[in-house]
Amino acid sequence: MRLDKFLKVSRIIKRRSVAKEVADKGRISINGRPAKSGTDVKIGDELLIAFGSKDLTIRVDDIKETTRKDEADDMFTVISENYREDKEKDNL
Template sequence: MDTTRIDKWLWAARFFKTRSLASDAVERGKVKFNGDRTKPSHNVKIGDTLLIDNGATEWEVVVCGIAEKRGSAAVAQTLYGETAASVEKRRLTTEQHHFFREPASALKGRPTKRDRRLLDQSSS
């Protein structure tokens, strides 16, 4: 077994929760095979490069192993190797996401009159 369908591989490598989600992503062009769009039935082999966008994260991976069945997460991680550029890009993306911190999250219970004044003053 040196090749397998791209949708099966994406599912086995745990990039998508179901095989049908993987197939839909390939059809919509969210998965690029060696830089080009492809079909879900296209075969992948060791050494191929895939650009994968599952909506939340983007990866650039090189196929290091072939599997037809979905195994544990530890086994799935051995099926691919992420490129250094992809790792750096994901790190920068997560650092740029500064989520709004709720001002009252540091307070325990209901705010006092003084706490309320401070909250109102900081929001103005």
């Protein structure tokens, strides 16, 4: 399954267009390699997603074409969630 579609179906990112934009800006890596929106995601892959001030690492547990909201959490496991310090705060 395409990376952008997985992020939308699993509800990690709400809209596929936003998931595509984030991936194409180089803010997502799969198993340590930079990934674009069309990169295939497989069960067992580890995704590192760089949100604004947070890095989210997840493992893909299941792939479904569609899912209900209560089933979306079963598609992945959160491995770590790290918050980065803002560099501007350090300069104050």
